[in-house]
Amino acid sequence: MDEKNHDTGLSRRNFLKTAGAAGLAAGLMPAGVSAQSAAPQAGTMPRRKLGKTGVEVPVLGLGGMFDTVNNQLLLKQAHAWGVTYWDTAEGYGGGLSEEGMGRYFSRNPGARKDIFLVSKFSHKGSGQDNTARLEAGLKRLQTDYLDLFFVHAISSIDDMTPFKDWAKAMKAAGKMKYFGFSTHTNMEDCLLGAAKLDWIDAAMITYNYRLMHTPKMREAMDSCAKAGIGLVAMKTQGGGPVKTDSEAELKLAGRFLEKGFTDKQARLKAVWEEPLIASICSQMPSLTILSANVACARDRASLAREDVDVFTKLAHATKDNYCAGCGAICQGAVDGLVPVNDVMRCLMYYRDYGDRDLAREVFASLPEETRARLLDVDYSTAERACPQGLAIAQLMREASSLLA
Numbered sequence: 001m002d003e004k005n006h007d008t009g010l011s012r013r014n015f016l017k018t019a020g021a022a023g024l025a026a027g028l029m030p031a032g033v034s035a036q037s038a039a040p041q042a043g044t045m046p047r048r049k050l051g052k053t054g055v056e057v058p059v060l061g062l063g064g065m066f067d068t069v070n071n072q073l074l075l076k077q078a079h080a081w082g083v084t085y086w087d088t089a090e091g092y093g094g095g096l097s098e099e100g101m102g103r104y105f106s107r108n109p110g111a112r113k114d115i116f117l118v119s120k121f122s123h124k125g126s127g128q129d130n131t132a133r134l135e136a137g138l139k140r141l142q143t144d145y146l147d148l149f150f151v152h153a154i155s156s157i158d159d160m161t162p163f164k165d166w167a168k169a170m171k172a173a174g175k176m177k178y179f180g181f182s183t184h185t186n187m188e189d190c191l192l193g194a195a196k197l198d199w200i201d202a203a204m205i206t207y208n209y210r211l212m213h214t215p216k217m218r219e220a221m222d223s224c225a226k227a228g229i230g231l232v233a234m235k236t237q238g239g240g241p242v243k244t245d246s247e248a249e250l251k252l253a254g255r256f257l258e259k260g261f262t263d264k265q266a267r268l269k270a271v272w273e274e275p276l277i278a279s280i281c282s283q284m285p286s287l288t289i290l291s292a293n294v295a296c297a298r299d300r301a302s303l304a305r306e307d308v309d310v311f312t313k314l315a316h317a318t319k320d321n322y323c324a325g326c327g328a329i330c331q332g333a334v335d336g337l338v339p340v341n342d343v344m345r346c347l348m349y350y351r352d353y354g355d356r357d358l359a360r361e362v363f364a365s366l367p368e369e370t371r372a373r374l375l376d377v378d379y380s381t382a383e384r385a386c387p388q389g390l391a392i393a394q395l396m397r398e399a400s401s402l403l404a
């Protein structure tokens, strides 16, 4: 899921510009690198093809990691504004995410066919039968099928192996149309591995201005494109877990406000510059965030080349603010005793999303013995190996204090 856009949403100036469809172009130059985002009809949601599925999905999708039972108006507005890629999961919102989407489909006959519905559950599971888990989700969603099912949060392509025959059977039974995975750990290796398989249709990955220019990510994306694997981006704001709102970021916010839009919107645009990303799955639990992101998605202008460069420089200058999800490095350095980047992700939920309940819930889902040993592990080798230069030991102490 994308991080929440916490700030203001649309300024009046930007809203008026967006309503006028061409206004932002006055402050921007076409970068010439975003063919698929070019020239959507004014006021409509652009769509891109999701790899070999051939399905055209909106460039902005609704991340549903919240209680949608009590947010029916938000679902209605997302639907009306063309945000028709909906992402949920077995555990989101304590189960209330799938349930709320199901309620919407039940109360709005005909809506289901408009929505590209995605759900997922973890490969770690709870010893339950996968088919039973899928069917329970379909029941909560009040539908017979998913458009796309993801095995949730894999950290190695080997995590997919047990699902190969099962996915084929579920497709044949009409319970899912397409199959793939989500990952925020070792993303590049997962994608490179997936590109060698012929039974992965799509993947959702952490992807933002901090990760998009590395050679390994480039190689992974190109490999997936060749294999026809459709790509969806999440966590596109590139926040956390150390801190946000550094001096450099405040300067950035000022730069984009001068152009009439927020830095949060600019971060989305940076991701849309990559044509291989079919959609951004964005966590949008409020109408303010939804309207800001929809306006940004509908806007025709690309970021100027110098704006993209600003992001690249910011990523470098604030490198030690961000955990890049390369968990194999730090976990290997602590002999697998602590899933460091899972703990970092909890810190990100706490600090960047501002969602303390979610942070504590995810932290509590880690094995008890793992949480208990958090302060007893020597992280010095991991710190030396961390390409982002993170103060891992200090961050683990903070996690223990904030999340336990």
Ligand code: SF4
Pocket (backbone or CB within 6 Å): 322, 323, 324, 325, 326, 327, 328, 329, 330, 331, 340, 341, 344, 385, 386, 387, 388, 389, 390, 392
């Ligand atoms: S702590 Fe460092 S090595 Fe570990 S996942 Fe994060 S960036 Fe990678």
